Amino acid sequence: MTTTKNGGRAVGAAAAAAEPARDAAAASNAVFNRTIVVVIIGSVMSVLDMTIVNVALRRLSEAFHAPLETIQWAASAYTLALAAVIPTAAWAMARIGAKRTYLTALVLFTLGSLLAAAAWDAGSLIAFRAVQGLGGGLLMPVGMTMVMRAADRERLGRAMALSGLPVIIGPVIGPTLGGWLVDTASWRWIFLVNLPMGVLALALAAKLLRPDAPRTDGGPAPRLDVPGLLMLSPGLAVLLFGLARGGETGGFSAAGVLGPTVAGAVLVAGFVRRALTAREPLLDLRLLRDRTFAAGIGTLALFTCGYFGSMLLAPMYWQQVHGMDAKTAGLLGAPVGLAVGTAMQFAARRVDRMSPRRLIPAGIALGALGMALSAFQVGVEDVAAWRVVGSAMVMGVGSGMVLMPTMTTASRGLPNDRMAAAGTALSINAQVWASVGTALISVLLGSAGADPAGFRLAYAAAAALLALALIPAALLPGRRP
Structure with missing residues (x-):
């Protein structure tokens, strides 16, 4: 009888001890679910x-009676503002907290959308697109940081897969929706369509995101590294x-090309030197001393260069x-976007359970193969469209196996208080190398000629860049998480 009573007490004690753990797990899961909903809508x-x-x-060029070269600055202003503000993301999160930083980003982006819709000439549109870029530049690194902080390390791949859902939606819906809005309504609606989503994202972020302390270590909020900011932000903008x-x-x-490129590279190099010696740098580049993070950054740099450049x-x-219009060309790109997004959902979850050194190099090889097949197909006269699209989808599947799984692997072993710096570094890495790839492929195509032979050479160069990513990928962890 005594033994039975003692056994009952032990079972009861064990159940009582397990109850707080279950409550903590449920609370953590609820925080993650709320965070991922907000981040997905913003993305x-x-x-x-x-x-x-x-x-x-x-x-837009027709509406404002402005040359296309001038209107293209509406896209360039967004990109340059985005590049300038990304370096401040880690500092802003440490100073005012991730929730407040994310709310600020949403306000800037939504306000910029409203102002862009009300633009009265090309100059005002370019200025208001820059306001949008200031918000957009913070959305990605801050959202990624919040997701990485909220997710369990064992399920980080699943978290990154969910945050990658916009990659499926954007390339599939965006061109079609944009063409429909421009053709049936007005160019102003390409910006007004952001307002309901922005208001919804703001309301949900204010209600669902957990208030966070500016610093997780209890120390004083860091001072802004002004010299670093004055080197990195304009350096990135001028370089891009x-x-x-x-x-x-x-x-x-x-001179108008070489000067900004060299000046930007010099400023970024100066920032790197400062970041490795300053006590509180704007961006902690000591993260690169972590072998896994450095291997992930290197893999993403080369793969992003080839993928986004193509x-x-x-x-x-x-x-x-082939003489197709822009809308038809955009629709032919939709299957590739679906291939990337779908593969990403499976691969980013799979990296939680298998060796990154097996999964990611396999994706790189598949992506390079698909790009090489595309090079072969575009060089054939009167090639069937499905053959070109099919080759691109092979590349898309490989890309989906590389992008989010590599980000997950690079950041999984880092402590929570370094996630903001990691998210910012990954965002800067993507922006810089995507721009490098786009410039390289553009110059190569321009010199080779926009004919089947020129496109074959450009695709072959992109395939080579993807294949080079196998070198740093060999340094990724060989063990399962």
Whole structure:
């Protein structure tokens, strides 16, 4: 009888001890679910805006009676403002907290959308797009940081997969929605469509996001690294401007291209030197001493360079070689977006249970193969559209196996208080190398000629860049998480 009583007490004690753990797990899961809902809505708004505006540039040129080269600054202003503000994300989260920083980003983006819809000439549109860019530049790194902080390390891949859902929605819906709005309503609606989503995201963020302390370690809020900011933010903006101009003009020898590119590179190099020696740098580059994070950054740099650099090729190929209109060319890109997003959902979850060194290099190899197949197909005269799209979908599946799984792997082992710096570094890495890839592929295509032979060479170069990512990927962890 005594033994039975003692056994009953032990079982009861064990159950009582397990109850707080279950409550803590349930509370953690609720925080994660609320965070991911808010981040997905904000990301969808941002991705849709970029894809919608790109298909409306010609209509904006007609509406404002301005040259297309001037209206393209509406896209450039967004990108440059985005590049300038991203470096402040980690400091802002440490200073005022991630929730307040995210709310600020949503306000700036939504306000910029409203102002852009009310633009009266090309100059005002460009200025208001810069306001949008200030908000958009904070949405990605802050959202990524909140997701990484809220997720259990064992389920970080699943969390990153969910936060990657906008990658599916944007390329599929954006061009079609943008074309429909421009054709049936007005160019103003490509910006007004952001308002209901922005208001919804603001309301949900204010209600659902958990208030967070500016610092997780209880220490004083950091001072802004003003010298670092004055080097990195303008350095990134000027560098990206120079790369974009080089891609547009087909070379880097002109003073208006070479000057900004070199000046931006010098400023960024100066920031790197400062960041490795300053006590409280704007961005903690000591993260690169972590082998896994450094390998992830290197893998993403090369893969992003080839992947995003190749994105300009398909629309140009369909329009210049096959004479299709922009809307049809955009629709032919939708299956590739679906392939990327779908593969990402499976692979980002799979990396929670298998060796990154097996999954990610396999994706790189598949992506490079698909890009090489695309190079072969576009060089064939009168090739069937399904063959080109099919090759691109193979590349898309490989890309989905690489992008989010590599981000997950790079950040999984970092402590919570370094997640903000990691999210900011990953965002800057993506912006810089996407611009480098776009410039390189643009210059290569411009020098080779926008004919089947030129497109074949450009796709082959993109395939080589993807394949080079296998080198740093070999340093990723060989064990399961």
